[in-house]
Amino acid sequence: MYCTYCGSLMEENALVCSQCGTQNDIAENAPVQPGSQDVAQPIAQPTATVANPNVAPPAAPAANPYAAPPYGSQPTPPPYAPPAYPQYPYYPQQQGYQLPPVQPEEKPVSVGQWIGYNFLFAVPIVGLVFLFMWAFDKKINKSLSNFCRSYLIMMAIMVGLWIIAAITMIIALISISAQYGSYY
Numbered sequence: 001m002y003c004t005y006c007g008s009l010m011e012e013n014a015l016v017c018s019q020c021g022t023q024n025d026i027a028e029n030a031p032v033q034p035g036s037q038d039v040a041q042p043i044a045q046p047t048a049t050v051a052n053p054n055v056a057p058p059a060a061p062a063a064n065p066y067a068a069p070p071y072g073s074q075p076t077p078p079p080y081a082p083p084a085y086p087q088y089p090y091y092p093q094q095q096g097y098q099l100p101p102v103q104p105e106e107k108p109v110s111v112g113q114w115i116g117y118n119f120l121f122a123v124p125i126v127g128l129v130f131l132f133m134w135a136f137d138k139k140i141n142k143s144l145s146n147f148c149r150s151y152l153i154m155m156a157i158m159v160g161l162w163i164i165a166a167i168t169m170i171i172a173l174i175s176i177s178a179q180y181g182s183y184y
Helices: 025-029 111-122 124-135 142-180
Strands: none
Touching: 111 124, 111 142, 124 142
């Protein structure tokens, strides 16, 4: 049997709905079967209900907000789908270029070694000997050999400039002494 107000399932011969509390009109008007009632129990008196259009029907009791939902009423989540990443073309891994081992004459010269060579080249005769020896040696480090060659080239340029400056000074002194030489 179902409640006439809320439609929930009720027990047979229930006087009140267990969900909304509304009285059951069908149970009150149901015929009494002989032998099913005990004599000591009073018979329920029917109540007269007057329909008043200004009065709202009784409200359903508030649902318990802490009650767990019935088992199986939760919607099942969709199956896991991995995120869609853009598909890039496959490029096979290229074989790396294997560098040959570095020879001793190919190793770079450190900053400390450069500073030491500059101090060595500042020594007047010893530095010049080492410059010529390392500039034209084939077994020495190539970067050191190139540095010695550039150092010799720069020394040759400086010597040439000093010679030009000296010749210019000598010519200037000769011309000045020729012009003013008779007055002194």
